[in-house]
Amino acid sequence: MKAIICTKYGPPEVLQLKDVEKPTPKENEVCIKIFATTVTASDCIVRGFNVPILFWLPMALAVGFPKPRQPILGMVLAGEVESIGKTVKSFMKGDQVFGFDRFVFGTYAEYKCMPEDGMLTTKPSNVNYEEAAAVPYGGLLALHFLRKGNIQSGQSILVYGASGAVGTSAVQIARYLGAEVTGVCSTANLALVKSLGAGTVIDYTKEDFRNRGALYDFVFNAVGKRKAKLQCNDVLTPNGKHISVDDGSPTLHIEELILLKELVEAGKLRPVIDRCYPLEQIVEAHRYVDQGHKKGNVVITVTQDEK
Numbered sequence: 333m334k335a336i337i338c339t340k341y342g343p344p345e346v347l348q349l350k351d352v353e354k355p356t357p358k359e360n361e362v363c364i365k366i367f368a369t370t371v372t373a374s375d376c377i378v379r380g381f382n383v384p385i386l387f388w389l390p391m392a393l394a395v396g397f398p399k400p401r402q403p404i405l406g407m408v409l410a411g412e413v414e415s416i417g418k419t420v421k422s423f424m425k426g427d428q429v430f431g432f433d434r435f436v437f438g439t440y441a442e443y444k445c446m447p448e449d450g451m452l453t454t455k456p457s458n459v460n461y462e463e464a465a466a467v468p469y470g471g472l473l474a475l476h477f478l479r480k481g482n483i484q485s486g487q488s489i490l491v492y493g494a495s496g497a498v499g500t501s502a503v504q505i506a507r508y509l510g511a512e513v514t515g516v517c518s519t520a521n522l523a524l525v526k527s528l529g530a531g532t533v534i535d536y537t538k539e540d541f542r543n544r545g546a547l548y549d550f551v552f553n554a555v556g557k558r559k560a561k562l563q564c565n566d567v568l569t570p571n572g573k574h575i576s577v578d579d580g581s582p583t584l585h586i587e588e589l590i591l592l593k594e595l596v597e598a599g600k601l602r603p604v605i606d607r608c609y610p611l612e613q614i615v616e617a618h619r620y621v622d623q624g625h626k627k628g629n630v631v632i633t634v635t636q637d638e639k
């Protein structure tokens with residue numbers, strides 16, 4: 333099968349298209365023919381081993397050192413179940429699925445095996461594979477951090493970095509939870525963030541949101557502290573909270589992926605795709621994501637869906 337191999341950490345050019353052996357599912361696994369995956373901010377961090385020195389050891393333990401333990405990177409997939417292991421009960425050949433495999437990777441390829449009890453479920457029926465692939469990464473992270481805020485209907489929420497993969501999901505999920513949403517982004521993304529349901533949009537290139545005199549029950553920094561250190565105490569309500577997308581590593585649950593599927597099917601969560609590249613152009617895709625200004629998601633078409 334075709335796959336993108338990363339045999340050392342470094343710039344996007346370390347990624348190479350190769351022919352490798354197709355995986356065979358174990359008893360409890362399904363083998364998925366992948367139609368689409370994404371290049372996430374996390375993929376670029378892993379590929380470049382791009383973390384502060386304090387995190388080198390945990391990162392090395394998690395992904396391998398001096399080279400990636402799993403040479404096929406990629407965490408997100410949307411595709412079709414091609415075969416199943418002997419004991420698999422919850423999936424059948426032909427099921428259209430989408431999923432997320434944060435620590436095992438392997439989705440920059442034509443096929444990948446996952447345990448049936450992994451982060452895998454049937455894909456939303458109203459979107460294509462590319463759109464489905466644009467849901468899990470930003471959606472799962474946004475859901476996790478918004479839940480930490482215990483958001484109640486009517487509360488006032490600010491999403492900083494509202495145009496990225498996490499930000500575009502956070503704006504929509506916060507609206508679904510009944511919050512009044514303010515989105516902060518750059519000029520080019522104001523219309524996008526407004527279209528996702530933000531009642532107020534603030535252009536961070538022209539104005540500091542903290543100077544508006546508004547108070548928020550929850551401020552979610554979806555850019556992360558490495559790029560945007562925010563002092564927010566003065567803009568929080570008395571019980572207000574401030575959290576950053578890099579505050580800890582979330583534990584994810586399959587129920588959350590199922591909820592995301594339902595939100596997409598109900599029209600409450602729209603997958604946002606900035607650019608789509610074929611698998612062969614993954615180096616260009618990584619170069620683009622490395623810049624840190626994508627709008628929503630960058631999707632990779634692995635195989636064209638002919639249906």
Ligand SMILES: NC(=O)c1ccc[n+]([C@@H]2O[C@H](COP(=O)([O-])OP(=O)(O)OC[C@H]3O[C@@H](n4cnc5c(N)ncnc54)[C@H](OP(=O)(O)O)[C@@H]3O)[C@@H](O)[C@H]2O)c1
Binds near residue numbers: 493496499578582628
């Ligand atoms: N805790 C965890 O375990 C975990 C897991 C995965 C990811 N993350 C983190 O989540 C973060 C977000 O991921 P993502 O995929 O959403 O990123 P992304 O799609 O690359 O989005 C970044 C967004 O941030 C905005 N931005 C960039 N620099 C900015 C600045 N200085 N000030 C304000 N906005 C800025 C950009 O908007 P403009 O173009 O408008 O500037 C862009 O839309 C990443 O940093 C990643 O490391 C954490």
